Amino acid sequence: MAKLTKKQKEAASKVEKNKLYSLKDASALIKEIASAKFDESVDIAVRLGVDPRKANQMVRGVVTLPHGTGKDTKVLALVTPDKEAEATAAGADYVGLDEYLQKIKDGWTDVDVIITMPSVMGKLGPLGRILGPRGLMPNPKTGTVTMDIAKAVQEVKAGKIDFKVDKTGIVHAGIGKVSFDANKIQENANEILQTLLKLKPTAAKGTYIKSIYLSSTMSPGIALDPKAV
Structure with a gap:
């Protein structure tokens, strides 16, 4: 396993283990723990309770992020x-x-x-x-x-992006940059989470949103409370 740099250790120490953060708190914390010299991308990873191998449980959609992705899409x-x-x-x-x-x-x-x-x-x-x-x-x-x-x-x-669940049941999406205001990160993340809720397949049983992580290019992941979505 690669050794963590001093900055990475410092960032990791600010994220409480086993704590589930609110989207608002996580959006502020992601800015605080970003340590790279470039404008890191902010990503969201959502684990869904679906079986992507079954056509009736495939989750795919599009969403227009209210504040764009922060990158120039070619x-x-x-x-x-x-x-x-x-x-x-x-x-x-x-x-x-x-x-x-x-x-x-x-x-x-x-x-x-x-x-x-x-x-x-x-x-x-x-x-x-x-x-x-x-x-x-x-x-x-x-x-x-x-x-x-x-x-x-x-x-x-x-800022329109499309996303789909991967074979492990996770949806990954880039939702902005750490230079964004915390409220813009929060609103972009909320937009994709609300879109995912609307796309819940009727065939999916049990817990639909199992876990949510917010991270930036170089930072550790911050666990969000799925029940608060």
């Missing part, structure tokens, strides 16, 4: 020529079609979100093995396959 708009001006005006970082399809085939995936049109999805099928594992495959359920390209680009740029 968007690729794979669109036909008649939609290129619309995508560019909305703020897409890369706009085009065939040349970007070729770049992806050659291994380029330096984007955060890909937005496309229904008529283009057929061309993306063969790229599934490249895009799928990186979470980049556009999906109508997350609003990334649409004819309203401008709206989709603007929403992603404003």
Whole structure:
């Protein structure tokens, strides 16, 4: 096991073991224990009482964080020529079609979100093995396959993120930066927690939200009280 640095030990000492924090207190504490020289990302990890191997217990959704993610999301708009001006005006970082399809085939995936049109999805099928594992495959359920390209680009740029439960039953999401005010971290975290509650599968039995942890890039996790959500 790697040894903790002096700063990491100091941060860990401020987080009480076995204590379940309120979202408000955890949002303030995460700022206090962040020690890196860069603006650390703030993440939330929620363990759900679901079996993701069963289709009727898969939890997936989208949420627009009220204060954005704090990072500049790089968007690729794979669109036909008649939609290129619309995508560019909305703020897409890369706009085009065939040349970007070729770049992806050659291994380029330096984007955060890909937005496309229904008529283009057929061309993306063969790229599934490249895009799928990186979470980049556009999906109508997350609003990334649409004819309203401008709206989709603007929403992603404003802080819209999609999430899904992983095979271990955990939902991970980046919800901001430690430079955010504590109340903004709290409101972003609350937005995703309330969205998860609405997405509870009817097939899920027992405790739905089992545990919640808030952490930053270099900090220890802070346990939240799931009953307080």
